[in-house]
Amino acid sequence: MLERTTVSFAREGKLVTARIDGPRLPLSPSPRSQVVGWVPQITAALRSRGLPSELEDGISATYIHAPLPEGRKLVITPPQEPAEEQPPGAWVALAEREGEPGCEMWWDSQTTGPDHAHLGIAPLLAAVDRRLDDLGVAQRPDPRPVLNEVGTHPSLYRAGFVPVEAPTGRFFRLPLAMADPDGQHRAVTRAVESLRFEGFGVRCPPQLLSDDPRALHLNRAELFGLGQLPQFVRDHALHTRDVVGALDEFASPLDGMLAQAVETLHAAADWWQDLDGPDTERHVYRLHLMATQIERSTEEVRALRGELADRHTDRPLLPRAGARAVRDDNSSRAQAARSVSPSARHTPPTGTPPSAQPPASQPPPRHRR
Template identity: 40%
Template sequence: MNHDNPLITIEQEGWQITARTSPSSPASFEDPKRDRGYNYLTVPLRQLGLEVTVEYGLSDYVVDVALPDGSSMIISPPQEPPSKDPGFPESWTVVRHREAGPPVYEVVYDSEPDGPDAPYGGSTESLLAAVDARLDRLGVPPRPVENRSPQARAADTVLRQAGFVVDLSPDGERYHRLPKIMADPFEQRQAVTRAFNALQDGGFNVLCESSLLVPGSLLAALRGTHLDDGLAAHTGPVRNPVARPLRHPPFLPG
């Protein structure tokens, strides 16, 4: 195993396909009940020194961010009708407003089906990028640079290019997942295969359930090797992935 690079584990977790990098540096986290499951928004916003609260809107909870100029930014999932999956909404709207003093009403982000950001759907990465860009123009200092190794940041880049997006778990752990809008199983396997191949080409240590990759015959044509049902693992600079029967717990060959 190449001990200089982190281990990236790609697996199915419920309906999600996730990629977790170990060792990781979980983001600071406060009270999961107070944040109503929106820690993947509240944690990075509080890292900017902003006051962030979670309140009930029309039919679901929204994130209220107090800004230095006296205005507020409301980050909201669909309300009327509410999202079918509150944990991972299919779209977001962000509105900046102020009632006292010079009134302000500004749509910062709108990924609802008829909104200008509709192609991004429920992507939290695109949402936070738009929010960060607007906060930067309002003079909010950027969040401190995350203390992550160059290798972990390089793995992030590979995963993003393959189609994964960044998210945070309820306990503040940073990870990647495929977007909810990528629901077609074959499209998912293509994205996982792109990530798996690119990570192993970069010399990363990768552990992946082979059922999440494109069918063995196609992957064999791409990589010149055979995969049967089980666990595909790559460690270090070896070019071809190795298949093993799935064991519990998963293991890496020596």
């Protein structure tokens, strides 16, 4: 087993595959808790630096305590009363020594605090990390974000790869109908560059890579942006890969809009959990339920996206709106329709009277918006 999550690309028969190897690290704990939603995220960050933590329930908030190497204690908590005057995402982190008055403030994003312009858990943890560095606390094994198998999926999806569930485990491959070597090499190159940017290890034969600068360009769906995707799919998608790229903007793991919606609904439910009210439990349940339903639908979208990707073909040319069908007056079916009997012979008219001339085609009416 490798010490670092690595994606290996290879040509296996007619397939170009991507197989993931390395430590199967779990995803970072999702900030969901029946008590306090933010606890797992902060305790996991402290634990990754060797600091065990304990919880203490206060009158109006929960405290996280962690021992510091010089005998002090790190305390992290949301702001105390009055909570209604504090914005969501405000935090306090301080170092204190038991039995001694006073403390050293490490972070204060309360309304009156020096860090009030920086809300959220990420800047809090970044400030705590800087203080721990100053104290000589051991670094995380890898200072980059936790790298795991699932973290490779967005890069592979957006490069056009399709996930395959096999008895030996999951792997990714390029679409079955993508037989053009240049297209294969561009897709592999895009995946490789994205994975390296994210910090993953990559093994790839040079012959699978491309020198074509188009390999690193955004796909057409990304160029149009989320707000224009419906129009893009209707009017500008020329190939199945265009529609696949549009679907990936929503269904890509971790960074797709549907995945973000699921996490947002769960986070909103956790936030609501602490509010008083007769309907709190019902509303929290509904938010979690909607998130679960979206998650299931997202899996269906990904499955259909894989089916479409395997087609890998241009969009069929469609007749323009209002175009007249071409008549074939000499076809055997047309001649039979004109015949009075099987032995009758059709004699085309020598001329058509003016009254029988077909009316000139009129342009379709314009609809006002």
